[in-house]
Amino acid sequence: MSTLLDHRPVHKPDDTEPMRHASAGGEVVATFEIRRRAFLDRRGRLAEPAPPVAHDRGAMREMYRVMALARSFDAKAIALQRTGRLFTYPSCQGQEAVGVGIASAMSDCDVLLPTYREQSAQIWRGVKLYELFLYWAGDERGSDFGGPRKDFPVSVPIGTHAPHAVGVATAIKLRKEPRVAVCVLGDGGSSKGDFYEALNFAGVWRLPVVFVVCNNEWAISMPRASQTAADTLAQKAIAAGLPGEQVDGNDVIAVHCAAEEAIGRARDGGGASVIEALTYRMGDHTTADDARRYRDETEVSARWAYDPLARVRTYMAVRGWWTKDDETALIVACRDEVEAELKVFEATPPRPPTAMFDYVYATLPPSLARQKAMMAGRHDAR
Numbered sequence: 587m588s589t590l591l592d593h594r595p596v597h598k599p600d601d602t603e604p605m606r607h608a609s610a611g612g613e614v615v616a617t618f619e620i621r622r623r624a625f626l627d628r629r630g631r632l633a634e635p636a637p638p639v640a641h642d643r644g645a646m647r648e649m650y651r652v653m654a655l656a657r658s659f660d661a662k663a664i665a666l667q668r669t670g671r672l673f674t675y676p677s678c679q680g681q682e683a684v685g686v687g688i689a690s691a692m693s694d695c696d697v698l699l700p701t702y703r704e705q706s707a708q709i710w711r712g713v714k715l716y717e718l719f720l721y722w723a724g725d726e727r728g729s730d731f732g733g734p735r736k737d738f739p740v741s742v743p744i745g746t747h748a749p750h751a752v753g754v755a756t757a758i759k760l761r762k763e764p765r766v767a768v769c770v771l772g773d774g775g776s777s778k779g780d781f782y783e784a785l786n787f788a789g790v791w792r793l794p795v796v797f798v799v800c801n802n803e804w805a806i807s808m809p810r811a812s813q814t815a816a817d818t819l820a821q822k823a824i825a826a827g828l829p830g831e832q833v834d835g836n837d838v839i840a841v842h843c844a845a846e847e848a849i850g851r852a853r854d855g856g857g858a859s860v861i862e863a864l865t866y867r868m869g870d871h872t873t874a875d876d877a878r879r880y881r882d883e884t885e886v887s888a889r890w891a892y893d894p895l896a897r898v899r900t901y902m903a904v905r906g907w908w909t910k911d912d913e914t915a916l917i918v919a920c921r922d923e924v925e926a927e928l929k930v931f932e933a934t935p936p937r938p939p940t941a942m943f944d945y946v947y948a949t950l951p952p953s954l955a956r957q958k959a960m961m962a963g964r965h966d967a968r
Contacts (some may be wrong), residue, residue: 594758620818622846622864624834628892630900639690649690649838650898653682656706658920659715662928663722667873672722682706683894684770684800685839687863691849692768698737698750699769701744703800707770715927719933720804726945727933727937744805744892745771745778748797749784752784755795757857766843766852767795774805776822776943777813785841788858789826795858800806800835802867807880810948823860835863836894846957866892938962 605609625636632640639645660679660916666672666890678685685706692698705718712733721728721740736752741747741838751769758765774801775781799819803810817824829848830960833840841863848859866889870877876884902908945959950958 589673607815608700614699618821618824620820620830620832622832622834623840625839625843626834626837626897626901628836628895628897630904632839632901633907634705637839639842640839641656643902643905646898646902647907649686649842650902650924652710653686653706653838653895653898654916655923656682656685656709658917658924659705659709662924663810664869664873664881664927666719667722668746671725672719672874676702676724676872677867677869678703678705680889680893681802682863683769683798683838683898684691684798684835684841686710687838688768688798688834688845688865690838691845692766693841693849694734695736695763695765696849697754697765697767699747699754699767700738700740701747701771701775701800702740702742703772704770704803706842706884708737714930715924716934717928718741719928719931723931723938725934726941727934732850740812740817745775745780747771748775748781748784749787751795751797751843752791752793754786755793756791758794759791761782764853765794766849768849769795770798770800771821772805773799773801773803773810774813775807776797776801776819782822782825782968785816785823785826785828785858786862786918792855792857794852794855796845796852796963797858797860799846799860799862800865802835803864804867804871804881805879806875807877809881818862820860820862824859828860830860830862835865836892836897837892838898862932865894 589836613780615742629786639789656678659679662712663672663675664677667675681703685704685708689698689707689710690833692711698707699702700707708718709715713731717728717731719728723882724762731737738747740748748769750769751767758767785797787793801819805813818832820830820832829845833844835841852858868886868889899913900907940958940962943954947954
């Protein structure tokens with residue numbers, strides 16, 4: 587299946603060659619196209635030829651397990667926020683296949699630069715659930731991952747981590763390391779100048795970085811059609827001279843395959859690329875949002891037919907890889923793991939108020955050092 591954006595010009599005239607006018611508007615010097623990759627449809631049917639991962643029972647079961655765990659964690663996090671035990675939380679419901687597809691294609695040595703809806707990718711990469719709870723409770727220790735030590739913390743500002751990914755990839759290239767930076771952002775982030783500047787540098791410097799645009803059709807209340815006039819977000823790679831493609835973001839096989847190829851190409855010196863993963867944000871933008879104000883509930887209901895978990899489950903069941911007993915056992919296992927991690931989170935002692943001064947400067951400026959000392963005195967006086 588052809589998958590990449592073809593960015594080769596159909597004709598590149600020599601400087602001395604007389605101009606041939608195809609029309610009054612001039613000669614066509616380049617044409618482009620965007621391909622969409624998909625293997626597993628919404629009914630769980632597989633299109634062949636499919637990549638090896640689709641025929642790997644163990645790999646598919648593990649992908650499904652992590653997707654299910656992410657959804658279970660997500661539901662618990664929303665419940666905790668509603669009862670005041672977490673702060674504002676962004677649900678990843680409906681987008682689990684994007685994160686798992688990307689992370690399962692990465693090596694341990696690669697660097698993930700996530701935005702705030704990549705819980706499934708973080709879980710696959712080894713971030714503990716209690717660490718995610720800590721982060722969304724406002725505790726920066728939640729960014730001090732015990733697993734992927736080189737991965738970046740969650741980026742809440744929109745698109746600002748795209749230039750950071752370029753910086754990481756530049757360091758990797760200068761050190762001649764066999765690693766790749768993988769930057770995930772939303773469709774709204776792809777409309778920011780940070781994104782375009784990052785693509786430009788990544789293209790010019792031929793950097794080992796992959797940009798994944800998770801297109802869930804909404805940038806808070808802004809629909810994708812109001813963000814850009816581009817037919818696709820993948821075609822934004824064209825101006826930077828990068829290959830780009832679109833994938834069905836609810837098809838974990840397609841996401842894994844696209845990410846595996848893009849990461850492999852970057853690791854082998856082939857440079858950067860862009861993947862647009864088409865999915866849908868099933869919940870509110872965050873727990874501080876009410877999506878009913880700007881989108882119709884019938885639209886949301888219709889999207890459940892494309893649920894990434896349901897299609898993997900159906901696919902495995904048809905192949906005899908998954909049973910009702912397996913599903914029951916997984917539900918229990920996910921619930922128990924989330925509850926166990928919740929207990930670790932709740933047993934973690936709070937940090938003192940002076941912690942707000944830590945890890946901002948290598949050496950605190952005198953004014954902040956005085957404030958920290960004053961706060962420490964007040965805290966100790968209690």
